[in-house]
Amino acid sequence: MRHARVIHQGTIHNATPRDGQLLLDTGQLVAEDTVRWLPPLAPTPRPRTILALGLNYADHAKELEFKAPDEPLVFIKGESTLIGHRQLTRRPNDAQLMHYECELTIVVGRTAKKVKRDDAAGFIAGYTIANDYAIRDYLENWYRPNVRVKNRDTCTPLGPWLVDAADIADPMALALQTTVNGKVTQAGNTKDMIFDVNFLVEYFSSFMTLQPGDLILTGTPDGVVDCRPGDVVVTSIGGLGDLINTIEQT
Structure with missing residues (x-):
């Protein structure tokens, strides 16, 4: 559902x-x-923790001229970044490069601690789409995105739907696509993730407790382009819908 x-x-x-x-x-x-x-999340529980992956697709790592990681590259996001479908994302006045990132997002369904990979699916409530904008002007280190790059208010549209995990036959076989003003600028598939959904649940729960409502953003494939004020960006994932977002200037 x-x-x-x-x-x-x-x-x-x-x-x-x-x-x-x-x-x-x-x-x-x-x-x-x-x-x-x-954002398609109940007010209780709200996400205590939002985890996001960097360079989780080999083609995106290559696009940014980096070696694919041997271990997940992770950063933490604040809840104030989240907005819903059809809302506005603010582009800073001084930004020279701001791009979208279409990402399959895991919504944790129950408390997860030291979960084994084969059991991970039972801890996932469902999936949604995140568009995790990055303002590259503020980046100090590709491997450790700083707070201003990934934690700006309005810069993580989420939705439109939370789709029950039972309705997604294989989260590792979903087509991803982004369009800007109707033009396809990004296309990929979750099968190309370096670290898959079940691995990520096992990995994070091995050293921290995941709570119901927590989010894991799983990274984006290559094909990112600069987004300007007035651009309409649609991030789509098979079975999850189309997340529409418009850029405005601050």
Whole structure:
């Protein structure tokens, strides 16, 4: 099943798709363009931890002229970066290079500590799409993205749906695509990840406890381009939908 969270007439609702519209938890059917979309996560639990992978696709590492890592390259993100579907992302006035990153995102379903790889699927509630924008001007070290690169308010659109894990037959065989103003600029497949979904759950839970609602952003393939004010960016993943976002100048 697909789940969303939206604001309709000033009230937050859980919603599911129904005949091209949204079925609110009140039983009301409304058009998708009459709501404000939120990240598709329940208010409780909210993510205590947001983990994000760098260089988790060999082609993207090559694109950035780096060797593919032997161990996950990870950074932490703050919750204030998250916004919903069809919302605006602010580009800093001084930015010269700001690009999208279409990423399969794991939503943790239950407390995970020292989980074995073969058991990892049972700890995943579902999947969603993240567009993890990076402002490369602020980067001090490709291997350790600093706070200003990856933790800016509005710079991580998430959604539109949280799709139950049971409805995704194989998370490691999903096509990814990004378009900017209707032009395809990125295409890839989750099968090309260096560190797959189950490995990541095992890896993180081996040294830290993952809690329900925590997020793991799994990296992006090659094909990133600069995004300018007014650009409409659509990040899509097979089975998860199309996450629409527009860039505005701060």
